[in-house]
Amino acid sequence: MDATELALMSETVRKALAGAGGAPDDRAATDGILTTFGWLELLEAEPGEAIEIVFTALGATNASATVIDDVVVSASGRAPRADLAVLLPSYAAWQPPGRIADGRVRAAGLASARVEHAEVMLVPCRAGGDLMMVSVPTAALDVAAVRGVDPAAGLQAVSLEIPVADAAALDADAWDAAVALGRRATAHEILGACRAMLTFAVEHALQRMQFGRPVAQFQAVRHRLADALVAVEALDATLHAAAAEATPITAALAKAVAGNTARTVGAHCQQVLAGIGFTTDHPFHRYLKRTLVLDGLFGSADEIVVDLGRGLLETRVVPTLIDL
Amino acid sequence: MDVAEFRTGLNAWLDEHHDEIKPTYALPGTLDDHIAQMQRAKSILFDAGWMRWGWPERVGGLGGSPMLRTELGAAMAGRGLTDPGLYSLIEVLAPTLIDFAPPALAAEVVPRLLSGAELWCQGFSEPGTGSDLSSLSCRAVPDGDADTATTWVINGQKVWTSLAQYSDRCVLLTRTGPPDSRHRGITAFFVDMDTPGITVAPLEMINGDFEFAEVFFDDVVVPADRMLGELNGGWSVAMSILPYERSSCYWQRLAYLYRRLQMLVDAAPVNERSAETVGNVFLQLHALRARSRLTQYRLAAGETLGPETSIDKVLVATAEQTTYEAVRRLLVGVVETDDGVSGEMWRREYLYSRASTIYGGTVEVQRNIIAQRLLQLGATT
Numbered sequence A: 001m002d003a004t005e006l007a008l009m010s011e012t013v014r015k016a017l018a019g020a021g022g023a024p025d026d027r028a029a030t031d032g033i034l035t036t037f038g039w040l041e042l043l044e045a046e047p048g049e050a051i052e053i054v055f056t057a058l059g060a061t062n063a064s065a066t067v068i069d070d071v072v073v074s075a076s077g078r079a080p081r082a083d084l085a086v087l088l089p090s091y092a093a094w095q096p097p098g099r100i101a102d103g104r105v106r107a108a109g110l111a112s113a114r115v116e117h118a119e120v121m122l123v124p125c126r127a128g129g130d131l132m133m134v135s136v137p138t139a140a141l142d143v144a145a146v147r148g149v150d151p152a153a154g155l156q157a158v159s160l161e162i163p164v165a166d167a168a169a170l171d172a173d174a175w176d177a178a179v180a181l182g183r184r185a186t187a188h189e190i191l192g193a194c195r196a197m198l199t200f201a202v203e204h205a206l207q208r209m210q211f212g213r214p215v216a217q218f219q220a221v222r223h224r225l226a227d228a229l230v231a232v233e234a235l236d237a238t239l240h241a242a243a244a245e246a247t248p249i250t251a252a253l254a255k256a257v258a259g260n261t262a263r264t265v266g267a268h269c270q271q272v273l274a275g276i277g278f279t280t281d282h283p284f285h286r287y288l289k290r291t292l293v294l295d296g297l298f299g300s301a302d303e304i305v306v307d308l309g310r311g312l313l314e315t316r317v318v319p320t321l322i323d324l
Numbered sequence B: 001m002d003v004a005e006f007r008t009g010l011n012a013w014l015d016e017h018h019d020e021i022k023p024t025y026a027l028p029g030t031l032d033d034h035i036a037q038m039q040r041a042k043s044i045l046f047d048a049g050w051m052r053w054g055w056p057e058r059v060g061g062l063g064g065s066p067m068l069r070t071e072l073g074a075a076m077a078g079r080g081l082t083d084p085g086l087y088s089l090i091e092v093l094a095p096t097l098i099d100f101a102p103p104a105l106a107a108e109v110v111p112r113l114l115s116g117a118e119l120w121c122q123g124f125s126e127p128g129t130g131s132d133l134s135s136l137s138c139r140a141v142p143d144g145d146a147d148t149a150t151t152w153v154i155n156g157q158k159v160w161t162s163l164a165q166y167s168d169r170c171v172l173l174t175r176t177g178p179p180d181s182r183h184r185g186i187t188a189f190f191v192d193m194d195t196p197g198i199t200v201a202p203l204e205m206i207n208g209d210f211e212f213a214e215v216f217f218d219d220v221v222v223p224a225d226r227m228l229g230e231l232n233g234g235w236s237v238a239m240s241i242l243p244y245e246r247s248s249c250y251w252q253r254l255a256y257l258y259r260r261l262q263m264l265v266d267a268a269p270v271n272e273r274s275a276e277t278v279g280n281v282f283l284q285l286h287a288l289r290a291r292s293r294l295t296q297y298r299l300a301a302g303e304t305l306g307p308e309t310s311i312d313k314v315l316v317a318t319a320e321q322t323t324y325e326a327v328r329r330l331l332v333g334v335v336e337t338d339d340g341v342s343g344e345m346w347r348r349e350y351l352y353s354r355a356s357t358i359y360g361g362t363v364e365v366q367r368n369i370i371a372q373r374l375l376q377l378g379a380t381t
Helices: A003-018 A027-037 A039-045 A049-063 A066-076 A172-208 A219-244 A247-279 A282-297 A302-316 B005-014 B031-047 B067-080 B084-100 B105-113 B233-241 B248-267 B272-300 B309-330 B340-356 B363-374
Strands: A084-086 A096-101 A104-111 A119-128 A131-139 A141-143 A155-163 A166-169 B120-123 B140-144 B152-162 B169-175 B186-192 B197-203 B210-223
Touching: A003 A027, A003 A049, A003 B169, A003 B210, A027 A049, A039 A066, A039 B084, A049 A172, A049 B152, A049 B197, A066 A084, A066 A172, A066 B005, A104 A119, A119 B210, A131 A282, A131 B005, A131 B067, A141 B210, A155 B233, A166 B031, A172 A219, A172 A247, A172 A282, A219 B272, A219 B309, A219 B363, A247 A282, A282 B152, A302 B248, A302 B272, B005 B067, B031 B067, B031 B084, B067 B248, B067 B272, B084 B105, B084 B120, B084 B169, B084 B186, B084 B248, B120 B152, B152 B169, B169 B233, B186 B210, B248 B272, B248 B309, B272 B309, B309 B340, B309 B363
Parallel strands: A084 A119, A096 A119, B120 B169
Antiparallel strands: A096 A104, A104 A155, A119 A131, A131 A166, A141 A155, B140 B152, B140 B169, B152 B210, B169 B186, B197 B210
16 A cells, blocks of 8 residues: 555545544444444555554544454454454553463453453463463453543453463464554554644644734744644654564554653643643543553553663663664 | 665675774774764775765766765764764765855865865854854955956854864855845855965863864955855755755764663663663654654655754754763763763763754754744744
């Protein structure tokens, strides 16, 4: 797919999600739109482009879906389907959420709202030094909706402790690939949300009159918005790098940059939006809250940065990762 | 030649010729040492052909994408063979001659710059002209009618002129229109630094080096055929530097910063504070590298680089200062009280990094450009 096709398809999906008419947290409607668009087929054929198109659009429209499950299932080498859920690591973590010992599987983690209607959930587990993927009937799970800072995200807290019945080997590289693609997907979603927040703030700055002129004319305001754009473009570039050199470390870096970008953009845009950005009358708050949740999926910026730093100190090697 | 092929060949060659090309001075070396090393390395690389790739054949080059010379500069900085700040003057000045000098002049002098036979400097800033370059006042007056004059006479002062006291030539911006003609009344000249009437007074920088200077022009006579570009067309000469300064030079500085991070990682204690600090530097260098990579692809594809490179500028300035703050944070006391070789090196570079948000247009000016040109926030006055 060339850049023009990619842009066209991104725009189509974004418009479809924005124009759905339902509540932004109507996940059935959002999933339906993405299915019609051919999400699963594109994910299989072109995973990098699929996540870029779909997750950027989700971020840009603040729509909530359950397609992150497909990303993890697919990248870990299994066939995704709409009624198959997967257990994600806990907030800020990226280790497999389950553990197998003494013939039992114990797990605790987060899940998308898909767990509400799926028959089966896949639970990535550690088993001694190996990894296993355990299939669990959703009826055996303890599921509680996470209200948290962003109830509309539809996250579920899931825990279980049951005998292992249906387990298959999970290749460590496949799990790393699943985390990497999950990180890129959530980073794209954060990028979409950050661009939306910046658009809100720019529009507001141009319209809001104080001291007889638009606040966009004040340099202090302009510099905040400029720094927000610098952060947004840095994230965009690291996502390009993660696609061009698709390795766990470029994905980790993109996700960490995403978390930091969300922090920068959220703070500057909220300050520029001032009073109205502090209310629920303006949509800004939904985007800000969504980025707070997304930062923690597959590892937060803070956790990833420390992990990367530990790796550098351990190996004493600083790789440059991408070339011309 | 393909960029990856060039990089592979170059690295193999540099490995093989390491002993011949490596610095011979005792570390950390003085500015004189660094300049002598750079010129020696350029000479070796020019003779071996590497220094000629990426430059047009009409100035002694071997052709190919400008990314080839970016790779060369990055390999040299990354291996500690040259200082990227000194080396970047090639990228800033040679394209100007190639695009704006009479062809014979460019063919004569550009190989001398590339081969290390000469050093050049850039006479842009003035005491009253920092970020606001179009307000410059160093004056050039034709000896007779402007269209037919065979010589011009220059009077005025430049400042922050890097390497002026080492330089053989200067790309000089002068006022040729009325004093208030801003960017419409500027003309560029290529001036020999041994011309009578030029006085260079080096300035001591915060780190003790005398890298830049004040340059005074008193009735300096310059031949009319040393004019670069059109009369009163100096602004486009000045602006033409931007694409290379904001692409190749940053890639080369990055190679150097990666090397510095490697040195920090080698020396830092293993603890949580180190992990967080070096992780954060790694993140910033990667984001800048990712951004710079895209910028260079756009340049190589023939796109005109413009205000969006202000983003690269803000990123490079921030990344550089973050790197050296990390050094100060983790190598406790090295910058402040260590009088050994490593202290001398880190102190000099730490202090130099304070300028990265100032030179080449302050980050505040970049933010103004981003706000007005990229975010369309409108004019401020």
